[in-house]
Structures are given as structure tokens and as C-alpha cells.
Amino acid sequence: MQQASAESIFKEFKEHSISEFFRKNSQMLGYSGKVRSLTTIVHEYVTNSLDACEEAGILPEISVSITEISENKYLITVSDNGPGIPSKLVGKAMATILAGTKFHRYLQQRGQQGIGAAGCTMYSLITTGKPIHVKSSTGKEGYECDISIDIKTNKPIMSNLEKRTEISSGTVIEGTFGDIKYEESDHGVYEYLKRTALSNPHTSIKLTSPDGKDYVFIRSVNEMPKRPKEIKPHPLGIGTNDLIDFAHKSESKKLSSFLVDTFSRVTPGKVTELKEFAKNIDFEKNPADLTWEEAEILVKSFKEIKWVAPEMDAMSTIGDKQIETAIKNILNPTFVSVVERKPRVFKGGIPFVVEAGIAYGGDAGKKTSAIKVDDEKVQNVEGSILRFANKVPMLFDASSCAITEAAKSIQWKRYGITNFDEEPVSVMVNISSVYVPYSGVGKQAVAQEDEIVEEIKLALMDCGRTLQRYISGVKNKKEQESRYKTIMRYVDQLSSDLAEITGNESEDIKHGLISIIENRYKELFTEQTDLA
Ligand SMILES: Nc1ncnc2c1ncn2[C@@H]1O[C@H](COP(=O)(O)OP(=O)(O)O)[C@@H](O)[C@H]1O
Ligand SMILES: [Mg+2]
Known part of the structure; x- marks a missing residue:
């Protein structure tokens, strides 16, 4: 076998951007299969709209429109009445992977990593060669522009930026995407939006499907959900690397005050307890000088102490x-x-x-x-x-x-x-x-x-x-109902037979029998029947 030298092998040594990584591994972002890819795009834009409206305290009104351009190629428009995106940041928001307002915060939101929107821009570029088009207004400034992504550098390419005064507050994103397919299935956009409406009853969502049909999921609750509070991380939820990262960024002068300031539930009293387990650590030192070994000891010590449970008001449930x-x-x-x-x-x-x-x-x-x-x-x-x-x-x-x-x-x-x-x-x-x-x-x-x-x-x-x-109640009711019906079938015959034997009026006997039977099965008439 011919041998190659390190030198010749390492001629191929190159660095790549995160965008390049995701271009090659777009399935990791949900771009696999045509139906799934379309749902992914809608999901990314809609969750961003919901997050933005929630943060701004606006009851969301979202429209999604999907138009077929040619086979497996569609124009997708998603619009919201949210706070808008400042034009200075829109490039990064839409076309830099790992950029956003959420990644660095301990706050419950739908988006986390700052990957979604830029992922869509990249998918549009790699399947159609086109930029996405954004119209937005923050109330102070309105504009529209085209945005694409430079995959080599993970940087936005903005063009055709124009000021617009007539655009009302919110954001509209339009993009053409290839290698996707609209389908009415359990994995399709309709089902996705229906479920989004289920879990976000304060939202109004409209879908215009490629065949021109409009579907509206109306708002069923007129109140904003409780806003989640931004919290500090709990000491039990972090690892050595997190701790180093926090420590090296900290502005506190001493390790002890850094711990109290940065983490939830750490009090000066708890620091005293920690000292028992981390005897060799100098809690007076500057957190910027915290070493890996010290951080490891601290993380271990965290686990030895009884903590008050984490704060719960960081969580926003549906209700x-x-x-x-x-x-x-x-x-x-x-x-x-x-x-x-x-x-x-x-x-x-x-x-x-x-x-x-x-x-x-x-x-x-x-x-x-x-x-x-x-x-x-x-x-x-x-x-x-x-x-x-x-x-x-x-x-x-x-x-x-x-x-x-x-x-x-x-x-x-x-x-x-x-x-x-x-x-x-x-x-x-x-x-x-x-x-x-x-x-x-x-x-x-x-x-x-x-x-x-x-x-x-x-x-x-x-x-x-x-x-x-409920089900056993329904079953019971069904049985009762069927017995009632069976008995009622004999009433006519029985009353005329009895009339013959007794010489009384058949109609009177019938009324009497009916009232006895109805009395016996009165639950069937008093309760609301919800039998199908
Ligand atoms: N419709 C929108 N309205 C306001 N801001 C938005 C909207 N869509 C995206 N953004 C901004 O763009 C950023 C990047 O979005 P995205 O790439 O989906 O990442 P993530 O949602 O994980 O933060 C968001 O953090 C947000 O600041
Ligand atoms: Mg997002």
C-alpha cells in the first residue's frame, strides 16, 4: 500500500462554519422527507411568532399561507402581529445560526438555540437558490428586505432594504422552498396548526392551503398565558463546564458572592455549608480564576447539600x-x-x-x-x-x-x-x-x-x-335505555290485553303503564343525555 505523509494529508485540513455543518446534516434540523420538511418550516416560523408575541404581551394573530409553485416547490408566507424585528438585527436573526434573543436566558420559550429561522433561510437557499423576503415593523420603523445566508461564514446577506411606513406592527416572512410537499396527514401542516391551536388557545391561526381553502382556528381564550419569569439556574442542574463558564463571565469579586448572585437558592448560609465539603477551596478568590478541578469539587459538593427545590414560576403551563x-x-x-x-x-x-x-x-x-x-x-x-x-x-x-x-x-x-x-x-x-x-x-x-x-x-x-x-356511566345508561325501549315495545299489546281482561279503557291503562315505566327509568329523562 502506498503511504501518504502527514503533510499531504493535512493539506486537506480545513475549518468549517456551523452553517456548513447543518447544510450537510439538515436532517438534524427536521429537514428529512418532503412532508416533514414543510412542517418544519411552518413550525419554525410559527413558534417564533408565538414567542415574540408572548414576550411582547400581544394576543397572537398568525396567518400561514402555502401556494404551490411547481411540483414539490411552494411559496410559504407566515405573518404575525408581534413586536417586529429591528432592521439592524433582522439579518442575524434570519441568517446566522446560533444567534437570537433566547439561547442565553433561563426562560421557558419555544425556541432555544437560535437555529430555526436561519435553518429555514438556508433550506430555501439550498433548494431554490433564493433569499427569503421579510417585511417588518416595530412600530418605530418599518421596512422590507431580502435575506440570504453565506453558508461559508454563517453570515447574513441582506439586499433590497427599503423603508416602509405603511407596514403595521409585526413580521411577515415569505420564502420559496423546494423538496417539500403539502399533504393532509397526521404529520402535515394542517394537523400541526390544529395542535398548535389546542396548546395555545390564546392564539388565532389562519391557514390558506395550496388548494385555496381557508381554515381558521379561532381564539378560544382571550387572556395571555401567565408570563414565565426568568430564573437563575439551580445548583443541582449544572455541570462543571457550566460552572466555569458562569464563573469566568462573572463580575463578582469573590467566589462566595458569585455563587450567591448567580444561582438560585444559594444563600450565604449555604456557602458556609459548602465550605464543609470543599475545604481546600478559597471562597475569597476571584471567580475568574476558578480552575476546572475546583469547579469539579464544587459541583460534587452541590450534590451533598439539601437544597430548597427550584423556583417554579419560571414555567408557563397552558392551564x-x-x-x-x-x-x-x-x-x-x-x-x-x-x-x-x-x-x-x-x-x-x-x-x-x-x-x-x-x-x-x-x-x-x-x-x-x-x-x-x-x-x-x-x-x-x-x-x-x-x-x-x-x-x-x-x-x-x-x-x-x-x-x-x-x-x-x-x-x-x-x-x-x-x-x-x-x-x-x-x-x-x-x-x-x-x-x-x-x-x-x-x-x-x-x-x-x-x-x-x-x-x-x-x-x-x-x-x-x-x-x-364516565364510560361506565355511559354504558350503564345505554343498557337502561335499551331495557326501557324493549319494555315500551310491549306497552300497546299489554294495555289492550289488560283492557280485554279487566274491561277498563285501553288508553287509561296505557297511560298508567307509561307513567310507571317512565318513573322507573327517570334518570334517562332528567340527566342531560350525551349518548351518541
Ligand atoms: N416573528 C418574529 N418576531 C420577532 N422576533 C423574531 C421573529 N422571528 C424570529 N425572531 C428573532 O430571531 C431570533 C432567531 O430566531 P430562531 O433562529 O428561530 O432562534 P430561536 O427561536 O431559537 O431564538 C429569535 O431569538 C428572535 O429574537
Ligand atoms: Mg425559533
Whole structure:
């Protein structure tokens, strides 16, 4: 074999940008399969609109329009009534991967990494060669422009910037995208937006589909959800590298005050306790000089101490009343049961909350359509499990998700559901956390952390018990009704026979019999009947 020298091999040594990495690995961002890619684009823009409106305290009005240009090529427009994007930053917001207002904050939002919008710009570029077009107004300035991404440098390329005074506050993004496909399936945009409306009942969403049809998911709650508070990280939720990072950026003069200032639940008293476990560390030193070894010792010591649980007001749930209203609005079921569990922690220090609901009857359990999606086999059971994380629907990678795992492990027969596939039942679960442990970059499944799976099970079992009571009530009622009907069938014959024997008026006997029977089955008439 011919040998190559290090020199000749290392001629090929090159550095690459993060954009280049994601161009080669676009499946990591959710760009795999034509249907999924389209849903990903809509998801990225819509979650950004929701986040922006939430932060600005605006009830969101979002429109999504999809027009077919040619086979597998569409024009997508997403508009919102949000706060707008300053023109100075719009380039970076739309075309620099890992740039945004969210990554660096301990705040529950839908977006986290600053990848979504730039990912879309890149996908438009690599499938059509075109820039995206943005119109936006912050109320102070209005403008429109084209934005593309320089993949080599991960920098925006802005062109045709024009001031606009007539644009009303908010943002409109238009892009042409190739290698995508609109389909009405469980993985499609319609289903995605329907579920977004379910988990964001304060939002009004309009979809114009490629065949020109308009669908509107009306706002069912006129109140903004409770704003999540930005919190400090809890000492149990951080690793050595995080600690070093915080320490080296800190403006505190001493390690002790740095710990108190930076982390939640660290008080001077707790620092004294820490000193017991980290005897060799000088708590008077400048945090900028904290070494890796010292940070390791501190992280270990954190685990030795009893902490007050993390603050919970960083989490923004949907709310049980809101879920109930939204489910009734969208699935029109005959029965719904919702629970919001108390906050819990996973990995020792990261708080999360589970909300769950079960809907029965009406449109519950109905699939958008039976179409099979490109590459992923749709399993019915999974189609009836509506999964959400931080109020964002997850439509893909169902089988690896903690929610699917928990829902499937439940013995539904106990709760009156003999066949999950066939019966009109939908289950929804939303997990809220500042740090949702997604099992992939595409954020379509939640990792199966023990504490999370357990919480979901408990939540579903809770809803299940109420469902069971309802179903057995319905069954009982159905039996009663069928007995009532059977008996009523004999009334005519019986009263005329009795009239013959007794010589009394057949009509009188009939009235008497009917009133006895109706009295016996009076529950059938007094309670509201919701039998299908
Ligand atoms: N519709 C919008 N309205 C206001 N700001 C937006 C909008 N869309 C995107 N942004 C800004 O662009 C940034 C980058 O968005 P994105 O790449 O999706 O990352 P992320 O949502 O994870 O922060 C956001 O953090 C936000 O500051
Ligand atoms: Mg985003």
C-alpha cells in the first residue's frame, strides 16, 4: 500500500462554519422527507411568532399561507402581529445560526438555540437558490428586505432594504422552498396548526392551503398565558463546564458572592455549608480564576447539600381550564378530563410540569386522513396521542418519546378503553420546562427520563379514572335505555290485553303503564343525555 505523509494529508485540513455543518446534516434540523420538511418550516416560523408575541404581551394573530409553485416547490408566507424585528438585527436573526434573543436566558420559550429561522433561510437557499423576503415593523420603523445566508461564514446577506411606513406592527416572512410537499396527514401542516391551536388557545391561526381553502382556528381564550419569569439556574442542574463558564463571565469579586448572585437558592448560609465539603477551596478568590478541578469539587459538593427545590414560576403551563376549553372547541368531544400536576424535578435539579387531558367522543381519535407519509409509518395509537413540549406540538419521532412510552404503558382497559385504536379517544400531554430534554436537535421527542415518564403516567392515570367513571356511566345508561325501549315495545299489546281482561279503557291503562315505566327509568329523562 502506498503511504501518504502527514503533510499531504493535512493539506486537506480545513475549518468549517456551523452553517456548513447543518447544510450537510439538515436532517438534524427536521429537514428529512418532503412532508416533514414543510412542517418544519411552518413550525419554525410559527413558534417564533408565538414567542415574540408572548414576550411582547400581544394576543397572537398568525396567518400561514402555502401556494404551490411547481411540483414539490411552494411559496410559504407566515405573518404575525408581534413586536417586529429591528432592521439592524433582522439579518442575524434570519441568517446566522446560533444567534437570537433566547439561547442565553433561563426562560421557558419555544425556541432555544437560535437555529430555526436561519435553518429555514438556508433550506430555501439550498433548494431554490433564493433569499427569503421579510417585511417588518416595530412600530418605530418599518421596512422590507431580502435575506440570504453565506453558508461559508454563517453570515447574513441582506439586499433590497427599503423603508416602509405603511407596514403595521409585526413580521411577515415569505420564502420559496423546494423538496417539500403539502399533504393532509397526521404529520402535515394542517394537523400541526390544529395542535398548535389546542396548546395555545390564546392564539388565532389562519391557514390558506395550496388548494385555496381557508381554515381558521379561532381564539378560544382571550387572556395571555401567565408570563414565565426568568430564573437563575439551580445548583443541582449544572455541570462543571457550566460552572466555569458562569464563573469566568462573572463580575463578582469573590467566589462566595458569585455563587450567591448567580444561582438560585444559594444563600450565604449555604456557602458556609459548602465550605464543609470543599475545604481546600478559597471562597475569597476571584471567580475568574476558578480552575476546572475546583469547579469539579464544587459541583460534587452541590450534590451533598439539601437544597430548597427550584423556583417554579419560571414555567408557563397552558392551564387546565384553557386546555379544557381548547379541547372542547377543537375536538368537540362528549367528555373531557384534564389535570395539571404539581411541578417536579428531573436530573436532580431541573423543574418541569406535566399537564394532560383525555377527550372522548366527537372528533377525538379521528385521524386527519389515512394518507401514509413519505418515509414514516403512521401508527394509529401514536396518532391519538397528541404530544407537546412547552406548548409546541411534536409530530415526528413518536416512538422514541417519553410521552408515547408513558401512554403506551398504561393499561387502558382498566379505564374503560378496550381498543385505543378504534375508539374515539385522544390523549394530550404537555411538558413545560426551562430545559426540556429533547432527544434530538429536531425537538420532536422528549427523552425518556425516569421522573418524566413517571409523572406523565400519573397524570394520564388521573384523567383515566375520571374517564372510566364516565364510560361506565355511559354504558350503564345505554343498557337502561335499551331495557326501557324493549319494555315500551310491549306497552300497546299489554294495555289492550289488560283492557280485554279487566274491561277498563285501553288508553287509561296505557297511560298508567307509561307513567310507571317512565318513573322507573327517570334518570334517562332528567340527566342531560350525551349518548351518541
Ligand atoms: N416573528 C418574529 N418576531 C420577532 N422576533 C423574531 C421573529 N422571528 C424570529 N425572531 C428573532 O430571531 C431570533 C432567531 O430566531 P430562531 O433562529 O428561530 O432562534 P430561536 O427561536 O431559537 O431564538 C429569535 O431569538 C428572535 O429574537
Ligand atoms: Mg425559533
